[in-house]
Amino acid sequence: MRENVRRVRRPATGGAPAFDLTYVRSGPRGATPVLVIPGGPGLASVLPYRGLRRWAARGGLDLIMVEHRGVGRSRNDLAGDPLPPEAMRITEVLDDLAAVLDAEGVDRAVIVGSSYGSYLAMAFGARHPERVHAMLLDSALQSAHDIDLERACLRELFWDADDDMARGVKRLVAAGVSERIVLDIVRAAYELGGTDLVHPLVRHRPGFAWRALGAYATRDAEIARFPGIYEFDLVGTIAFRELGYGGTPDGHPLDPARTYLPLAPRYPAFVGEPYDLIEAVRSFDWPLVVLSGDRDLRTPSAIAERVVAAAPDATLVRIHNGHSALDTHPMALLNAVRRLVRGQQDRLPGDEPALDRLPRKGLSAAFPGLLLHIAHLDALLRRRVLRR
Structure with missing residues (x-):
């Protein structure tokens, strides 16, 4: 499938230089496009998800994916230099997404986010609620305190x-x-x-x-970088400064706060989250689907349950899976997205056995x-x- 990779110029802001943000749109043009935000921070969109977009197009979905600032084809400024730490702010990332919708003439979209992408999806709903038609959260990440x-x-x-x-x-x-x-x-x-x-x-x-x-x-003291696929080095600033990746160990065994500690000296200390997403979801007035894997240990099901309990119009969908269906069970995610686009999200709990039976595709699968x-x-x- 041939894809048209596009760019939109992002202006200089707050000491950060202007740069060209890359994105791709695929599939038949629909009344309500779907904006898919992968996890990370650090995962690219253009190269790793070509298969996803091909499968989505076959199912009639109009998909938009944005290469996150500081990653892949959105890595450098206009002079060809890597974007500086000053450019790495969640609020700027959210405005990047809105700029892509503007460039494509899309007033409202179905927002789909996985893992870190689900955090961005909810934050996008808090900052740009008028741009959201519906939302799907896959492995919901809602708070650094979780x-x-x-x-x-x-x-x-x-x-x-x-x-x-x-x-x-x-x-x-x-x-x-x-x-x-x-x-x-x-x-x-x-x-x-x-x-x-x-x-x-x-x-x-x-x-x-x-x-x-x-x-x-x-993770160790060296930063893994696979160009065009996974690039944590620049966007790690967001992870540590705004999402608290350099957490404080509690002194007990098997502490996930230690996972990123070897990288902490390279990045700014945590200053706080830009949004209170636990509170924000209470005002989401659009249909919301939350996809939760029963083996997900990074974003446990208790988070998904809390989101669904707080949002006015939410549906919880449980599948036999680990973290991020976008990467490990994309066919389940795409089928859930299709239900949501058609306004049939209330049928999804009954679809759970069928979603589990779908073939698992992709490298992670x-x-x-x-x-x-x-x-x-x-x-x-x-x-x-x-x-x-």
Whole structure:
């Protein structure tokens, strides 16, 4: 599918230079376009989601995706230099989205956000409510203070439980494996493949599957950058300054506040969130769908339930999935979006079994099966070594 990559000039503001913001629009033009905001911060839109836009177009969706400022084709200013920290503000990102809608002549859109993108979606609703026709939140991220919900969920599952999985995690920590790395890896494994993937990882000493997940899930003092795909280095300023990624550990085991701590010296300290989204959703007067995975440990279901309880016209949809259906079960997300575009969101709870049965497509969808094969290979090699 040929795509027309477009640009809109964004002006200099607050000491930040002007730059060209890149976006792409695909599919048949509809009365109500869908603006999809991926997670991160750091995920690009143009390259990683070509497949998503192709599938969406086949289903009749008019999709707009914006390359986040500081990422990919929106990375540099007009002189070709990377955008400075002064350009990295959530409010500016929200105005970027509105500028793209203006450029496309779109008065109102269905706003779809996943993970960090769901935070932007809700913040967009708070700043530009007149531009929202409806909204879908996938793995809703609502407040920096929700880390306490995340802690409780992780510790109940991996530390406090009286089962083989928790005992395996404790054995790894007792054997000297970094507690931060153990958490990052078992959390990712559980979200991707559930207990079937976690058990072989924690049963023995770390092997090939462990190292593969480590490359995928862990953070160290070096900033991972995959140009055009995932670029955290510039937008990390938003993560730390406005979303509190450099959290304070509480002194207890398996603390998710430690995940990004190795990067904290590189970025500004947390100054506060630009919006109170817990309060803001109470005034959302448009149809709202919240998609929640039952294995999502980064944005636990309690957040989704709170959003739905507060918003006037909200529908909760539970699926068997981990974090971010946009990346791990895009067909479920697209089908939910189609229901919302057609005004049929009230049917979505009854669609849950059908959404679970949809084929899982994309690289992230194939990753769990590959990891499970590698984990079984690790066990086989270990048995052969022990026999010698």
